[in-house]
Amino acid sequence: MEYITLGKSNVKVTRIAFGAWAIGGWMWGGADKKVALKAIHKSIDLGITSIDTAPAYGFGLSEEIIGKAVKGVRKEVQILTKYGMIWDKKIGKFFFNSTDNEGKPVSMYRYAGKESVINECEQSLKRLRTDYIDLLQIHWSDPTTPIQETMEAMEILKKTGKIRAAGVCNYNLEDMQTATGFISLTSNQVPYSMLRRDIEKDILPWCIENNVFILAYSPLQRGLLSGKIKKGHQFNTGDTRPSTPYYKESNIKKTNELLEKLKPVAHDKNATLSQLVLRWTMQMPGISVVLAGARDPVQIQENAGALTFKLTEEEMKLINSYLDELKLDLD
Numbered sequence: 001m002e003y004i005t006l007g008k009s010n011v012k013v014t015r016i017a018f019g020a021w022a023i024g025g026w027m028w029g030g031a032d033k034k035v036a037l038k039a040i041h042k043s044i045d046l047g048i049t050s051i052d053t054a055p056a057y058g059f060g061l062s063e064e065i066i067g068k069a070v071k072g073v074r075k076e077v078q079i080l081t082k083y084g085m086i087w088d089k090k091i092g093k094f095f096f097n098s099t100d101n102e103g104k105p106v107s108m109y110r111y112a113g114k115e116s117v118i119n120e121c122e123q124s125l126k127r128l129r130t131d132y133i134d135l136l137q138i139h140w141s142d143p144t145t146p147i148q149e150t151m152e153a154m155e156i157l158k159k160t161g162k163i164r165a166a167g168v169c170n171y172n173l174e175d176m177q178t179a180t181g182f183i184s185l186t187s188n189q190v191p192y193s194m195l196r197r198d199i200e201k202d203i204l205p206w207c208i209e210n211n212v213f214i215l216a217y218s219p220l221q222r223g224l225l226s227g228k229i230k231k232g233h234q235f236n237t238g239d240t241r242p243s244t245p246y247y248k249e250s251n252i253k254k255t256n257e258l259l260e261k262l263k264p265v266a267h268d269k270n271a272t273l274s275q276l277v278l279r280w281t282m283q284m285p286g287i288s289v290v291l292a293g294a295r296d297p298v299q300i301q302e303n304a305g306a307l308t309f310k311l312t313e314e315e316m317k318l319i320n321s322y323l324d325e326l327k328l329d330l331d
Helices: 031-046 061-069 114-128 147-159 173-178 201-208 250-269 273-283 297-308 311-326
Strands: 004-005 013-016 017-019 050-052 078-083 092-097 103-111 132-139 163-169 185-192 213-217 287-293
Touching: 013 017, 013 078, 017 031, 017 297, 031 061, 031 297, 061 114, 078 114, 114 132, 114 147, 132 147, 132 185, 147 163, 147 173, 163 173, 173 201, 185 201, 185 287, 201 213, 250 273, 250 311, 273 287, 273 297, 273 311, 287 297
Parallel strands: 017 050, 017 287, 050 078, 078 132, 132 163, 163 185, 185 213, 213 287
Antiparallel strands: 004 013, 092 103
């Protein structure tokens, strides 16, 4: 297993982390709790001991499943969770309307006031059945609360031992620069994949220079880069992937054409396309941790295979040349 110490903290995590969004069911067309538990146990058995979740993932369900799964092995795992997405009250900045796991309408708000952050942390600790969180991250920026106030809450949680390190998610460059004035910023969790590389323009260079680690989520572009999504794919009710621009029929076609070009490289490594994509992501400059989502033990087993090989400099250049030629319609 490959480990890395996050930024200026003493939190050591695995290079591939278990992404626990899908096991919460929300936006993924539901979830099976028993299968999710088996997936987490398999992940720990394989050495992928870092688990990334959030209260919003199933409205507490993902955290509850993780809390049950790590009982008795808490010291062996690293729990990364979040705060700042509110659904039980109208406060802060309205984000979007959605439906919960029962299909009931729900409105999501972005809010990170000091008392709310501390309260959310307490609720997460209860669901996770633990007395500390290894890395706590704001889920999305809250324009209604000064960043200083939010980071002051994080400092309180660090001093009281409730969290070991403080990070952010989906922060732009300006917000990161502001946050570092009030806290030792460990990481920024942002979307990054072969199909989405916009952070390379400004966020990634700044993070490399300032020792802020990048946690890349959706490296498989929510399954699109696995090669398993074909034209006419049937999604479960509640699955939001078809509404995203990457899942346009034209983009599915172009992505699968890219994957056909990558198959010889995967074959040479005795790897699946998913494993090749994860390995490429891990080897890109400045990418510290790759969050690989999974819903069952089979997917975890496949994700772990990305740790069994490395790509040469020539192979990376070849893959990047294919990506430079890729033109998706994201309007």
